[in-house]
Amino acid sequence: MWKKYLIIIILFYLFALLQNSFFVHFALFGASPNLVFALFFLLLFFERGGIYKVIFLSAIAGIFLDLFSDYYLGVSVLLLSLLAFLFKKLLALLRNDEEGAQFVYYLPLFIIFLFAYNALFKLFIYFFDASKGLMFLSEETIPYLIYSSLVAALLFYVYKKFFAKKTDNRQLRLFNR
Amino acid sequence: MKGVKDFSINKKSNGWLKILIGAVVLSLFLFVVNIFVLPIKNSFYTISSPIEKTFWTAGESSSGFLASLLSAGSFSEENQNLKIENQKLLSQVASLQSILQGNQAQSDVSATCQNSGFKLVMAGVIGLDEDDVLSINKGSANGLSEGMPVISQQGVLFGKISKVYKNFSKVMLVSNKNSIVNVKVSPFGGSPEGGQQSFTPEIDGVVKGSGGLGAYLDLIPISSEINPQDVLVTSTIEKSFPKDLLVARIIQKEKNDQKPFQKAQISLFFDIKAVDNLFVVTNYKR
Numbered sequence: 001m002w003k004k005y006l007i008i009i010i011l012f013y014l015f016a017l018l019q020n021s022f023f024v025h026f027a028l029f030g031a032s033p034n035l036v037f038a039l040f041f042l043l044l045f046f047e048r049g050g051i052y053k054v055i056f057l058s059a060i061a062g063i064f065l066d067l068f069s070d071y072y073l074g075v076s077v078l079l080l081s082l083l084a085f086l087f088k089k090l091l092a093l094l095r096n097d098e099e100g101a102q103f104v105y106y107l108p109l110f111i112i113f114l115f116a117y118n119a120l121f122k123l124f125i126y127f128f129d130a131s132k133g134l135m136f137l138s139e140e141t142i143p144y145l146i147y148s149s150l151v152a153a154l155l156f157y158v159y160k161k162f163f164a165k166k167t168d169n170r171q172l173r174l175f176n177r
Numbered sequence: 178m179k180g181v182k183d184f185s186i187n188k189k190s191n192g193w194l195k196i197l198i199g200a201v202v203l204s205l206f207l208f209v210v211n212i213f214v215l216p217i218k219n220s221f222y223t224i225s226s227p228i229e230k231t232f233w234t235a236g237e238s239s240s241g242f243l244a245s246l247l248s249a250g251s252f253s254e255e256n257q258n259l260k261i262e263n264q265k266l267l268s269q270v271a272s273l274q275s276i277l278q279g280n281q282a283q284s285d286v287s288a289t290c291q292n293s294g295f296k297l298v299m300a301g302v303i304g305l306d307e308d309d310v311l312s313i314n315k316g317s318a319n320g321l322s323e324g325m326p327v328i329s330q331q332g333v334l335f336g337k338i339s340k341v342y343k344n345f346s347k348v349m350l351v352s353n354k355n356s357i358v359n360v361k362v363s364p365f366g367g368s369p370e371g372g373q374q375s376f377t378p379e380i381d382g383v384v385k386g387s388g389g390l391g392a393y394l395d396l397i398p399i400s401s402e403i404n405p406q407d408v409l410v411t412s413t414i415e416k417s418f419p420k421d422l423l424v425a426r427i428i429q430k431e432k433n434d435q436k437p438f439q440k441a442q443i444s445l446f447f448d449i450k451a452v453d454n455l456f457v458v459t460n461y462k463r
Binding site: 018050051052055059069074081138139143144 | 206217233243312347391450
């Protein structure tokens with residue numbers, strides 16, 4: 001069991017490093033994809049588990065996002081935890097047995113939650129330092145969302161092809177062997 | 178029936194208890210972590226630096242390779258060399274301009290500002306975050322402190338140090354949304370009509386970061402004449418940076434006679450994708 005969590009931590013770490021170094025050189029209209037959030041969302045979408053798993057994923061993803069940001073440690077952890085619980089509630093309502101339908105709500109939800117995360121993050125920072133200004137939409141917001149969702153879509157299919165394992169109710173699992 | 182009701186209440190309260198315990202544990206953990214944020218981040222960057230630098234170099238060469246494939250030739254490298262050469266020439270133009278305006282004393286200071294009199298610390302670039310904040314591999318142990326200007330070898334302004342750790346620093350780029358730099362428009366910085374020497378009064382404005390490695394020119398008086406291709410350099414009224422550092426080139430002006438100031442779209446000189454090392458001016462004081 002611990003191996004699974006270790007792999008998740010290493011994956012988040014690598015994704016954070018790639019996001020802040022490698023993908024900077026492949027920016028589209030000034031925007032780089034948020035790989036960490038894409039991985040976080042993917043695991044949240046496919047992984048089963050209780051409250052502790054949700055907190056674990058939010059904490060790891062949030063800490064790596066915060067370590068590379070210029071702000072307080074923990075802002076992303078709190079926001080991701082909040083969004084993760086909302087997402088899990090929403091997913092419970094949306095989940096159905098049609099396998100093909102998963103992607104239909106995966107991508108729109110990804111875009112909505114990524115936008116929400118960024119908006120909440122800006123709001124949080126503005127709350128502590130009003131001099132930073134508050135602007136939810138900027139020139140690079142759309143390219144950022146599109147670029148990140150492309151990566152998220154790619155991760156979705158990679159996960160489905162290599163790691164997904166069909167279960168009784170057709171939910172998918174990671175490392176459940 | 179009563180038993181069933183009690184059970185559901187217990188189950189519900191258990192769920193809330195779990196959430197409460199989770200929230201308390203998380204809050205405590207974050208509180209403790211933030212007390213030691215500086216050493217934690219410094220250690221993290223120290224461990225990550227070699228891998229991050231490798232990824233940075235890999236990204237740089239891959240994007241260069243991709244660009245050369247897309248341009249079906251060696252245009253990328255040639256363009257890069259021309260850019261560097263052009264920046265050197267523009268830097269010299271900015272310096273010569275002061276001399277031409279007849280103020281020898283000022284030109285002496287200007288020459289100093291052309292980096293010769295500055296104590297520079299070379300730092301390697303290791304990363305960039307979403308907010309246009311760059312990570313470099315030198316910190317307080319190397320004599321760096323907050324507010325120090327960061328430039329390239331060609332005298333192009335990148336930004337200033339916004340946060341310092343023991344072995345690492347964060348550089349707020351000129352394109353950061355919170356960045357404002359006082360600039361002057363270089364009168365004959367390669368404008369289409371710029372072949373002739375004209376001694377027009379200095380035009381001052383500000384370059385404001387817009388995020389996504391972009392910025393725009395603002396607060397240029399409506400009566401001032403600016404042209405595409407004009408060069409923007411740091412002005413004498415700028416407090417954070419030495420004067421005559423290259424900042425940007427005007428792409429398109431946006432003039433509205435009903436407004437007291439005009440704006441312009443600009444292209445920043447710094448190219449984050451092509452830079453490996455930067456220089457921090459450690460002894461600039463205003």
